[in-house]
Amino acid sequence: ETDATSDDQDTYLVATDNNYIPFEFLDNETGELVGFDIDLMQAIADEAGFNVEFEQMEFAGIIAAIASERFDMAIAGMTITEERAESIDFSEPYYDAGLILAVRADNEEIQSIDDVDGKVVATRSGSTSEDYLNSNTEATVEAFPEITEAYQNLLSGRADAALYDVPNVLYYADTETGGEITPVGDLLTGEQYGIAFPKGSELKAQVDEALATLMENGTYGDIYEEWFGE
Ligand code: GLN
Structure with missing residues (x-):
């Protein structure tokens, strides 16, 4: 001060x-x-x-x-x-937010969080999403310092899905990638x-x-x- x-x-x-x-x-x-x-x-x-x-x-x-x-x-x-x-x-x-899974729009395998076991899921280090994935799934969690890196890994195919807060996923899906990535499944938590x-x-x-x-x-x-x- x-x-x-x-x-x-x-x-x-x-x-x-x-x-x-x-x-x-x-x-x-x-x-x-x-x-x-x-x-x-x-x-x-x-x-x-x-x-x-x-x-x-x-x-x-x-x-x-x-x-x-x-x-x-x-x-x-x-x-x-x-x-x-x-x-x-x-x-x-x-x-009020919450977590939602995102996949590439052409993906048919992953429709909800129940489908991520054994898959690579990208997210951000130190986030509630990283915690959620480690506590609730058997996914291979790849956590990046910046969430944009997680989406880039999803877009390039290095990751099968990304998990993050719904307002960020929606903004990124609509505005930044013009629908190339898309949210799937239910809102997983209320935050x-x-x-x-x-x-x-x-x-x-x-x-x-x-x-x-x-x-x-x-x-x-x-x-x-x-x-x-x-
Ligand atoms: N809401 C999430 C968290 O608190 C993500 C916040 C962020 O990336 N800035 O972990």
């Missing part, structure tokens, strides 16, 4: 990811960090009366970085889990995203209060509509 800005507000350092479309990613043209989480965090900061500075890092490192208080907060489409809550605190939930804080951080109460206000006054809905179009 520093308070050296011209407007006299505190500035907090926020860890984020830059490979998680549409929550936080680098705009193709401008190279700028953009996404639903970035807009939401900025709106929370405006509402609560502080400044935020984003620092991009690999997703798998964020929890340890927060637990060791290297950052004041993190927003990274991060699922609230009991295990993570042992080392960090979470805000109230701000987004909720939270903003992360070091244990005992006083910022949690401020963020929760601002988030509740944004959900009531329509700001959250406007940001949601901008990124998810509903």
